[in-house]
Amino acid sequence: MSETVGMAESASMIRMAFVGKGGAGKSTIAGTFARLLARRGRPVLALDSDPMPGLPYSLGVEVDDHPIPDDVVVAGPEGGPRWVLRPGLDASAMVDRYAVVGPDGVCYLQFGNLWGHVARLQQAQHAWSQVVAELDRDRWHLVGDLPGGTRQAMFGWARYADTVCVVVEPTVKSMHTARRLLTLAQAKWGPSNLMLVVNKARGGSDATVVSERLGVQPVAVVPCDADAVRADRRGAAPLDAAPDGSLARAVDALVDRVVSLYSLGSLGEEVAQ
Ligand SMILES: Nc1ncnc2c1ncn2[C@@H]1O[C@H](COP(=O)(O)OP(=O)(O)O)[C@@H](O)[C@H]1O
């Protein structure tokens, strides 16, 4: 795996990205993770790249379509980047103006859908890249819910993250996507930690099937949770529907794992082989 992230004090703030096939459970796990992480005391910024956002539901934020407005991104200067944040608007101003504060104090910022044409997604990605690059590393834990599939996740949305979590459900198609995403380990800019989480497991054999097929041990196994299914039907956050349910407990164990990686300074060792 690529170079280890320097373990200056800033590395104690988590920079995490959730990737995986659409429907694997990225948004469900990312939102629950963000809230449980926030309960440990430091500010969490949840970043949503999805044009059809699922993250607000799992966070319990009372907005679904709340993207940053079109005019935050303008054409860049000649010879410079193609798009830039509007002059006078920096990363922290973006958070102050456009983030919504949800349960457990998690700040939620939605990028995926600048209103209008699909080409606007490119601008959204520039806004995303600039915000994650310029945000104060010592202030925020970042928890990003990335686009489904491999292309965008591998193409730049994940670069800010020093921990990338591949969410996989025990289906052939989801494992196929996960296998490709695990090659992020070879990317030049690849994350120090690339971890696998098995979601919607029904019994222990599901985790075994996934780990044998992908050749990677999962760091967490999240069960298929009937409360989460019911919560989903009414758009409720799984954490509010079942605060001590099996999904919440499994994601809390994942938070433990990630926090200990950062606080023990072992970033760079938790690698998928
Ligand atoms: N552990 C789980 N148990 C039961 N249902 C789940 C679980 N994780 C996710 N789901 C459900 O699976 C569907 C897809 O989850 P979602 O988080 O939206 O996936 P993604 O963001 O990867 O597209 C949703 O209906 C969600 O409620």
Ligand SMILES: [Mg+2]
């Ligand atoms: Mg989603």
